[in-house]
Amino acid sequence: xxxxxxxxxxxxxxxxxxxxxxxxxxxxxxxxxxxxxxxxxxxxxxxxxxxxxxxxxxxxxxxxxxxxxxxxxxxxxxxxxxxxxxxxxxxxxxxxxxxxxxxxxxxxxxxxxxxxxxxxxxxxxxxxxxxxxxxxxxxxxxxxxxxxxxxxxxxxxxxxxxxxxxxxxxxxxxxxxxxxxxxxxxxxxxxxxxxxxxxxxxxxxxxxxxxxxxxxxxxxxxxxxxxxxxxxxxxxxxxxxxxxxxxxxxxxxxxxxxxxxxxxxxxxxxxxxxxxxxxxxxxxxxxxxxxxxxxxxxxxxxxxxxxxxxxxxxxxxxxxxxxxxxxxxxxxxxxxxxxxxxxxxxxxxxxxxxxxxxxxxxxxxxxxxxxxxxxxxxxxxxxxxxxxxxxxxxxxxxxxxxxxxxxxxxxxxxxxxxxxxxxxxxxxxxxxxxxxxxxxxxxxxxxxxxxxxxxxxxxxxxxxxxxxxxxxxxxxxxxxxxxxxxxxxxxxxxxxxxxxxxxxxxxxxxxxxxxxxxxxxxxxxxxxxxxxxxxxxxxxxxxxxxxxxxxxxxxxxxxxxxxxxxxxxxxxxxxxxx
Amino acid sequence: xxxxxxxxxxxxxxxxxxxxxxxxxxxxxxxxxxxxxxxxxxxxxxxxxxxxxxxxxxxxxxxxxxxxxxxxxxxxxxxxxxxxxxxxxxxxxxxxxxxxxxxxxxx
Numbered sequence: 001x002x003x004x005x006x007x008x009x010x011x012x013x014x015x016x017x018x019x020x021x022x023x024x025x026x027x028x029x030x031x032x033x034x035x036x037x038x039x040x041x042x043x044x045x046x047x048x049x050x051x052x053x054x055x056x057x058x059x060x061x062x063x064x065x066x067x068x069x070x071x072x073x074x075x076x077x078x079x080x081x082x083x084x085x086x087x088x089x090x091x092x093x094x095x096x097x098x099x100x101x102x103x104x105x106x107x108x109x110x111x112x113x114x115x116x117x118x119x120x121x122x123x124x125x126x127x128x129x130x131x132x133x134x135x136x137x138x139x140x141x142x143x144x145x146x147x148x149x150x151x152x153x154x155x156x157x158x159x160x161x162x163x164x165x166x167x168x169x170x171x172x173x174x175x176x177x178x179x180x181x182x183x184x185x186x187x188x189x190x191x192x193x194x195x196x197x198x199x200x201x202x203x204x205x206x207x208x209x210x211x212x213x214x215x216x217x218x219x220x221x222x223x224x225x226x227x228x229x230x231x232x233x234x235x236x237x238x239x240x241x242x243x244x245x246x247x248x249x250x251x252x253x254x255x256x257x258x259x260x261x262x263x264x265x266x267x268x269x270x271x272x273x274x275x276x277x278x279x280x281x282x283x284x285x286x287x288x289x290x291x292x293x294x295x296x297x298x299x300x301x302x303x304x305x306x307x308x309x310x311x312x313x314x315x316x317x318x319x320x321x322x323x324x325x326x327x328x329x330x331x332x333x334x335x336x337x338x339x340x341x342x343x344x345x346x347x348x349x350x351x352x353x354x355x356x357x358x359x360x361x362x363x364x365x366x367x368x369x370x371x372x373x374x375x376x377x378x379x380x381x382x383x384x385x386x387x388x389x390x391x392x393x394x395x396x397x398x399x400x401x402x403x404x405x406x407x408x409x410x411x412x413x414x415x416x417x418x419x420x421x422x423x424x425x426x427x428x429x430x431x432x433x434x435x436x437x438x439x440x441x442x443x444x445x446x447x448x449x450x451x452x453x454x455x456x457x458x459x460x461x462x463x464x465x466x467x468x469x470x471x472x473x474x475x476x477x478x479x480x481x482x483x484x485x486x487x488x489x490x491x492x493x494x495x496x497x498x499x500x501x502x503x504x505x506x507x508x509x510x511x512x513x514x515x516x517x518x519x520x521x522x523x524x525x526x527x528x529x530x531x532x533x534x535x536x537x538x539x540x541x542x543x544x545x546x547x548x549x550x551x552x553x554x555x556x557x558x559x560x561x562x563x564x565x566x567x568x569x570x571x572x573x574x575x576x577x578x
Numbered sequence: 579x580x581x582x583x584x585x586x587x588x589x590x591x592x593x594x595x596x597x598x599x600x601x602x603x604x605x606x607x608x609x610x611x612x613x614x615x616x617x618x619x620x621x622x623x624x625x626x627x628x629x630x631x632x633x634x635x636x637x638x639x640x641x642x643x644x645x646x647x648x649x650x651x652x653x654x655x656x657x658x659x660x661x662x663x664x665x666x667x668x669x670x671x672x673x674x675x676x677x678x679x680x681x682x683x684x685x
Binding site for chain 2: 067072074075078079082083085086087089090091094208211212213214224225226227242243244245252255256259260263281282283286287289290293294297300301304561564565566567568
């Protein structure tokens with residue numbers, strides 16, 4: 001353990017020094033540099049930065065474990081958090097890049113010629129980003145606590161210091177290049193243990209193929225892994241791992257609603273959208289969406305394999321075994337309270353394994369989903385430096401996402417609120433000062449949320465995606481593809497979409513959490529999937545209200561025409577002619 | 579970035595090219611988004627149950643689409659779109675020429 005901790009200190013220390021070094025080299029000198037890295041990031045690197053920006057502590061640490069307990073149902077995360085990039089690449093990124101301003105509220109406010117629309121957009125952007133960032137800072141604290149024995153509070157403070165340094169100094173420029181480095185760290189940290197476990201279980205080192213190969217050892221040797229997993233589940237009286245819509249799993253409509261809500265929500269998240277403002281051209285925006293999804297897909301196609309491997313390992317090594325004979329890693333993670341054994345029937349054996357926190361008194365072993373990634377290196381008997389790499393990977397995932405979100409919050413305040421609405425006459429240098437100030441304050445708020453997490457953090461994740469899906473996505477798409485969409489339509493659509501989605505989530509998550517079950521849901525759609533209906537409502541209302549209100553002014557219609565073609569053409573604001 | 583003046587008779591031609599470019603783009607979007615929807619929502623979810631009875635290299639097929647195949651298809655869709663639109667941009671003369679005006683100088 002001491003050797004592992006030493007390695008962890010070294011690896012984490014080296015990566016942090018790297019991030020700080022990058023920040024010093026790529027300081028921002030103008031607001032353009034601070035908000036969008038001067039539109040100068042090559043497509044491949046923007047793809048990597050987007051990957052790190054997107055893949056949070058949840059993707060890195062929790063997702064594989066969650067899928068491991070969900071089986072087929074885990075596809076809502078896999079498809080939901082990747083499919084949105086198709087929407088981004090085809091419907092949003094090229095046009096927003098051509099529009100060429102700094103933020104999402106910029107587009108909403110200018111396209112809908114209305115500061116009211118800008119204000120609604122900026123409040124949504126800040127709310128969604130704060131929701132998300134609290135979880136990241138908590139993730140930083142937890143990684144420090146588990147791997148380095150540092151108190152959670154100090155872990156968060158160290159994380160705050162690092163992010164504060166490169167976000168306020170470098171802005172988008174610093175964030176982009178640190179994110180590129182962070183992507184490399186996190187992907188290596190995720191893949192190395194996955195390769196080793198895949199090789200150990202199936203003889204095939206490529207997890208995406210090992211996932212479909214036969215098991216090499218144990219009672220089910222020679223049987224295809226997924227088939228073996230289904231048989232084991234049947235023997236234990238559990239729903240089959242690969243089974244869809246059977247008893248004990250989500251309904252088809254709910255899976256569909258959640259997957260669509262997450263896809264559309266992904267495409268509507270401001271910290272993802274602004275990454276596409278940083279590339280030099282429209283073509284580069286399309287290519288960087290491709291690179292982004294390729295780099296994200298490497299982790300997202302590996303994760304479900306890790307889930308299945310972990311499920312097999314967990315059941316084969318622990319299910320029904322006497323507690324006195326469990327492997328050493330179980331006791332180690334018991335210390336951190338991520339594994340908990342309660343011998344209800346006092347027979348000394350492990351009867352049943354469940355996800356930590358689920359109610360069922362007959363099941364004796366409770367396992368936190370994060371274990372599936374955290375304990376992987378030990379389960380596969382990998383050397384201590386791999387454990388250190390996983391710690392650095394978790395920190396890279398959390399810090400990179402936090403930085404991207406903090407930039408959205410800072411630009412919403414300094415650019416959208418101050419420059420565009422309250423103090424339009426301030427100079428670029430003044431705006432840059434406010435941007436840094438806002439970023440610094442946002443880091444402190446995020447850190448406080450990480451140290452004193454409000455009890456509802458887990459519940460509000462559904463909020464972030466639901467709100468992004470029901471607010472931004474429809475009106476941005478209509479703003480590009482319909483010249484007839486009016487400010488009245490967009491404001492009504494956004495407000496009704498948000499109100500409907502928020503009311504549904506608040507009802508089931510906060511007002512009557514005891515009724516948050518399929519039997520009570522409207523149409524059987526869970527709060528996680530309600531954003532899909534909110535999005536459809538927003539589309540319908542925006543189109544209907546636009547049809548009966550006065551068409552947008554000619555210059556707005558000209559702007560819409562202009563963003564559809566990559567070539568710089570008529571652009572009255574910049575004094576360009578055709 | 580100064581753009582040369584275009585006489586008005588050529589402007590009509592440019593506008594016609596723009597219209598045809600946009601129509602092509604919309605057609606491409608409809609086709610690609612249908613594939614996107616078909617693979618994720620139909621093959622991965624709506625038809626997952628019947629497809630799961632088919633084995634595909636050790637995977638039940640519906641499960642494979644839901645947890646692997648759809649992601650591969652998403653990546654290929656964006657790759658194809660980025661490649662095709664580069665070509666269409668040139669064909670309809672709407673590709674971006676020089677550097678955009680607002681690149682930061684201090685890089």
